[in-house]
Amino acid sequence: MDVGYFLKLLLSGLTRGSIYALIALGYTMVYGIIKLINFAHGELYMLGAFTGLIVASLMSYSGINPVLSLIVATIIAIIYSSAYGVAIEKIAYKPLRKSQRLSALISAIGVSMFLQNFVLLFQTSDFLSFPNLIPTFKFLKPVENYLSSAQVLIYICTALFLIGFTILVKFTKTGKAMRATSQDSKMAQLLGISINKVISFTFLIGSAAAAIGGVLISSQVGQINFYIGFIVGIKAFVAAVLGGIGSLAGAVLGSFVLGLVESFGTGYISSNYEDLFAFVVLIVILTFKPAGLLGKSEKQKV
Amino acid sequence: MSNKVLEINNLLMQFGGLKAVNDVSLDVHKSEITALIGPNGAGKTTFFNCLTGVYTPTSGDINIIPPGKKPIRANGKKPNKVTELGLARTFQNIRLFQEMTVLENVMIGRHAVTKANIFNAIINGKSTREEEQKIIHDSYEILKKLDLHTFSNEFASNLPYGAQRLLEIARALATEPFLLLLDEPAAGMNPQETISLIGTIEKLKAEHDLSILLIEHDMHLVMNLSDRCYVMDYGKLIAKGTPNAIANNPVVIKAYLGEDF
Amino acid sequence: MMNRVEILKKSAINAVIGILLTFPITVIKVNTIDQEITWRWYMMGLVGAVVLIISFFWIRQQERQNSGSTFKFNESKLGLKYHSIMSKPGVTKSVLGSAVLLIVLIPFITTPYTTSIITSALIYIILGLGLNIVVGLGGLLNLGYAAFFGVGAYTYAILNMNFGVGFWLALPLGGIASALFGAIVGLPVLRLKGDYLAIVTLGFGEMTRIFTENSDKLTRGASGIANIPKPTFFGHAFGYFGSTRYIYLIAVALVIIIIFIVWRMENSRVGRSWVAMREDDIACESMGIDLTQSKMTLFIISSAIAGVAGVLFAAKNTFINPQSFTVWESIMILCIVVLGGKGSVRGVILGALILILLPEYLRAFQQYRMLIFGFLLIVMMVFRPGGIIQNVRKIYKIEGEPTNE
Ligand SMILES: Nc1ncnc2c1ncn2[C@@H]1O[C@H](COP(=O)(O)OP(=O)(O)OP(=O)(O)O)[C@@H](O)[C@H]1O
Ligand SMILES: [Mg+2]
Secondary structure, three states, X not given: OOHHHHHHHHHHHHHHHHHHHHHHHHHHHHHHHHOOOOOOHHHHHHHHHHHHHHHHHHHHHOOOOHHHHHHHHHHHHHHHHHHHHHHXXXXXXXXXXXXXXXXXXXXXXXXXXXXXXXXXXXXXXXXXXXXXXXXXXXXXXXXXXXXXXXXXXXXHHHHHHHHHHHHHHHHOHHHHHHHHHHHOHHHHHHOOOOHHHHHHHHHHHHHHHHHHHHXXXXXXXXXXXXXXXXXXXXXXXXXXXXXXXXXXXHHHHHHHHHHHHHHHHHHHOOHHHOOHHHHHHHHHHHHHOOOOXXXXXXXXXX | XXXXXXXXXXXXXXXXXXXXXXXXXXXXXXXXXXXXXXXXXXXXXHHHHHHOOOOOOOEEEEEEOOOOOOOEEOOOOOHHHHHHHOEXXXXXXXXXXXXXXXXXXXHHHHHHHXXXXXXXXXXXXXXXXXXXXXXXXXXXXXXXXOOOHHHOOOEHHHOOHHHHHHHHHHHHHOOOOOEEEEEOOOOOXXXXXXXXXXXXXXXXXXXXXXXEEEEOOOHHHHXXXXXXXXXXXXXXXXXXXXXXXXXXXXXHHHHHOOXXX | OOOHHHHHHHHHHHHHHHHHHHXXXXXXXXXXXXXXXXXXXXXXXXHHHHHHHHHHHHHHHHHHHHHOOOOOOOOOHHHHHHHHHHOOOOHHXXXXXXXHHHHHHHHHHOOHHHHHHHHHHHHHHHHHHHHHHHHHHOOOOOOOHHHHHHHHHHHHHHHHHHHOOOHHHHHHXXXXXXXXXXXXXXXXXXOOOHHHHHHHHHHHHHHHHHHHHHOHHHHOHXXXXXXXOOOOEOOEOOOHHHHHHHHHHHHHXXXXXXXXXXXXXXXXXHHHHHHHHHHOHHHXXXXXXXXXXXXXXXXXXXXXXXXXXXXXXXXXXXXXXXXXXXXXXHHHHHHHHHHHOOOOHHHHHHHHHHHHHHHHHOHXXXXXXXXXXXXXXXXXXXXXXXXXXXXXXXXXXXXXXXXXX
């Protein structure tokens, strides 16, 4: 067995997993709180990537330092994606909180279609190349065949985000309110938690994470178009379901499982089936663990 | 022994660490009304759910004894099978088919005792049409008994609360049970409605030769209706006996302390 | 209740938010090849105006619905009129009769182009009716319906390519193949609930597509199968005009047959039990209905219908490739069902006609059509989540009893 190749696949699987994790968290948080599959969540990742590309291009064409450009682009992408996320919730989901789940899902599909075509119309249907802003880390020279600077950056950012996120959810007041709401939203309301604020905040954080993922992966891959959010979004959702939807740790675990399976699958089986592995894993796991890896299979109270 | 229709021994239902039903044994006798009472969260509804196959009990025995037949062990049977055996229930949190009409709700209840399959439906031959007519007719007759027939073509969701509870009973009755399980049928009813409910239950019991297991908070109803009474608290059976004995039982009074009883 | 000025004020604020929010995407255009930036400042005015107008009507509608008794939609005046006319004896029959006559005449009084588009719409009506059985009646969300459609289409294409099987034999075979596929997928899938079901059906749909794309021998992969023959009439093949009309008439016949079957099922003991399952699965099971069996029946019947539609689709287009059976196709069919009104045959027909014909005849809006479409879905769900045609249940008349209508 070629150890180098294995290592390479492992590391690229971790990269995929990191990006999925950033997006899957948003899915699982929203699901945990309002029980909605936010079908449009992938589009926030796409919007983040586009906003990032626009800002980064603006800055780098005028000769501003690439690292600074990258940081500013990421921050603005985060701000915009979060704003979109919150706005979408207010327009398309909030009025449907009391309706059937199917209605909200259709509304989310509508949002997804709208955003894709919004970007398609006002930008372009072609692939745009993302400026190369990630610095080359000198210390990676010996292992550059296995690991790129971009990958390292993705690991670091994802790790930082996950740590920050864990602290937020575990220890802050807002995080506690979020957890309470996701356990029992009626009870949380009785305890004086403002559901609207919690929901907005959930969308804000989820969208921010998606935007970070969008900018990072785009600067690694080097090009984007309006459709990138859809497939990644679906896979991240698969990851969330794999881990047990509603469970934050599950979303992260599921993402890494999915990333690794995809990486090894394409590496050792065939790259033609890249998009197939996700669903195979999903079906296998759900057959044996219908509530996902870390999901609790709760009996519905009757 | 011979006049039991339901025999439950040492039933246990565990949710994680919580023993919602803990070692409960209970019998229902033919043509009697047995009441199951207890404070909120005592495990009464969970007990029902185990009987009807909604939950699979952790351990214990559930024996259903259809009149004139051998006992059948019903642990782990699916709800539809239990219904076919002749048990029917109502739900505490009303679970009607909201977007169907009142008549249709009862017609669904006739499912268990009718036959037409999908091919019959498409061909719609004579016997299928006759069966369908009979379903409509029988369902309407049941609605009449509960005085709901004037609402036949209304959506179930548009009924007043008390009428929705009655419709639950009508729907259960449509499956032609020999044992009817009622989960808080008087909850949310005003005193007048409750009194009329007592009459209705007695009438139905006589007309359909029913045995009834009844969960209820309303002591007035329990005292008036029940032949025997079981009391649960924190999953355990704490007393059983005649309604009068139960009402004066110090253990029961203690369990209910703080409630307006 | 807000008055107009207040609504206008709020809308103005929304317009400003809208301008800010869409600023990077609408105003700045990056040309990454020439490394040029174009600033389209006029977009701010455009976005502002559009948001202002939409917001105004949006809020007004919301206020109206909040103040009225919104817990149940009343039938519109038009709807009541429709019912009162249709319920007159003989009217339904003559209306239906003349409608069928008109529909049959369409290909002889319009262009082949129109006929062809309407045939597409008819195929989508079939698909809508099929999916409606699962989603509308049974309440099970299937996001991979296009795969069953694809199985039907590929059954015909492959059987024809390899064994020369003709359309008329392929029609039932496509239905059967798809039904079998439905049964196989159904086994693991139907144990799952709600959203899990949705994502797994989506997964199965995508798996089928990817598999089709990659099995070059069987399906000719991504390049698809061409030269699929059009149907013949007792061995007689038609020219271009003739076959367009012929397929149209076959489609009409199939639609009528399927409507008939669906209608018979809906009003039967079994069909009722599906609706009960949608409304409350636990109560349904407690009424003696075997949920697993019900779900399986639903799934198989709806798959079979999709398979038949697939054969028709392959015959009409004479060319198929995996791109016709993507997730978006599934979503499109779902939209037909939801837009028209879940569970209602009339709704599905209306939904299919709107979704297929409107874009065709709105060429002027071609560019914006998907954008508008997405927006319409949201508006529809927010303001009329039950679909255009609301859930109506059959009114039963009981002999010898006064009815209360
Ligand atoms: N599916 C479930 N999962 C976990 N716990 C459950 C479940 N169903 C019931 N319980 C718990 O079991 C206990 C008993 O509940 P149950 O509904 O049976 O009480 P009850 O006697 O019917 O009360 P009430 O009079 O309020 O209806 C409660 O603590 C409840 O939270
Ligand atoms: Mg209870």
